[in-house]
Amino acid sequence: MKMTGNTILITGGTSGIGLGLALRLHEAGNKVIVAGRRKELLDDITAEHPGIDALVLDVADPDSIARARETVAASHSGLNVLVNNAGIMLPENLLDPAGLQVAEDHVATNLLGTIRMTYAFLPLLVGKDDAVVVNVTSALAFVPFPITPTYSATKAALHSFSDSLRIQLTGADAGVQVIEVVPPGVRTTLMGQQDSDQSMPLDDFLTQALDLLREKPDAKEIVVEPARFIRDAVATGTYDDVLAVISGS
Numbered sequence: 001m002k003m004t005g006n007t008i009l010i011t012g013g014t015s016g017i018g019l020g021l022a023l024r025l026h027e028a029g030n031k032v033i034v035a036g037r038r039k040e041l042l043d044d045i046t047a048e049h050p051g052i053d054a055l056v057l058d059v060a061d062p063d064s065i066a067r068a069r070e071t072v073a074a075s076h077s078g079l080n081v082l083v084n085n086a087g088i089m090l091p092e093n094l095l096d097p098a099g100l101q102v103a104e105d106h107v108a109t110n111l112l113g114t115i116r117m118t119y120a121f122l123p124l125l126v127g128k129d130d131a132v133v134v135n136v137t138s139a140l141a142f143v144p145f146p147i148t149p150t151y152s153a154t155k156a157a158l159h160s161f162s163d164s165l166r167i168q169l170t171g172a173d174a175g176v177q178v179i180e181v182v183p184p185g186v187r188t189t190l191m192g193q194q195d196s197d198q199s200m201p202l203d204d205f206l207t208q209a210l211d212l213l214r215e216k217p218d219a220k221e222i223v224v225e226p227a228r229f230i231r232d233a234v235a236t237g238t239y240d241d242v243l244a245v246i247s248g249s
């Protein structure tokens with residue numbers, strides 16, 4: 001991925017990793033469009049950062065995605081990068097019937113949201129120079145966090161989906177790169193870990209992730225060092241140990 005001169009749509013751009021990426025990529029000389037449900041935050045971002053554009057988008061709503069696609073096609077015809085970053089993460093008790101709604105919400109937002117965004121926006125990317133789809137998954141795609149079972153499962157599915165997407169696009173000579181970003185725990189409000197010593201400071205994560213992107217423009221995966229032991233647990237034969245650590249057992 002080239003690091004400047006892109007037109008980039010970032011879902012989940014109202015806070016945390018998405019907003020952090022938006023600000024860094026804007027500063028680096030890219031046209032950035034942030035998308036999310038919270039209109040008041042979008043208004044604040046565009047007021048504070050002239051040049052960044054915003055779009056109300058609910059990735060769990062197919063009509064909202066269709067509207068966003070029409071808007072972007074008309075207003076930003078140069079779009080060449082889609083960052084599928086929007087996501088939710090909540091604890092889920094599989095023995096509590098109320099957990100089913102939590103599970104369905106995760107599938108609708110994290111998994112189906114990303115798949116629907118990909119179908120909607122790929123036609124705008126194919127044929128563009130330097131076209132990229134970036135999918136933000138998680139280290140928990142590779143070893144689950146058992147208190148967030150469906151969250152972890154959606155991220156594992158997105159890892160799988162990203163691999164298939166990359167192969168199909170390469171096979172079709174579509175000229176669209178697929179990059180999976182694999183964050184470790186990062187201090188955001190995603191699940192209330194903004195002050196957690198166990199999570200990586202957001203600025204450190206952004207710096208390391210963007211450095212890796214810069215150093216490896218053809219990267220398939222961006223894995224910062226603190227995510228490495230989870231990402232590589234199967235390859236290093238440490239899966240059971242890592243699962244036990246993550247489970248706190």
Ligand SMILES: NC(=O)c1ccc[n+]([C@@H]2O[C@H](COP(=O)([O-])OP(=O)(O)OC[C@H]3O[C@@H](n4cnc5c(N)ncnc54)[C@H](OP(=O)(O)O)[C@@H]3O)[C@@H](O)[C@H]2O)c1
Pocket residue numbers: 011012013014015016017018035036037038039041057058059060085086087088089109136137138139182183184185186187188189190191193199
């Ligand atoms: N922080 C971590 O430890 C960590 C670790 C691994 C992976 N990740 C992944 O990183 C991504 C960003 O998370 P974060 O940590 O930055 O958390 P965050 O600050 O809570 O950001 C989540 C973003 O997703 C958006 N979003 C949620 N549901 C949406 C929907 N239905 N439609 C559109 N946007 C929606 C939110 O915006 P609105 O509420 O305005 O819609 C918000 O901007 C997620 O995919 C998460 O799974 C985070």
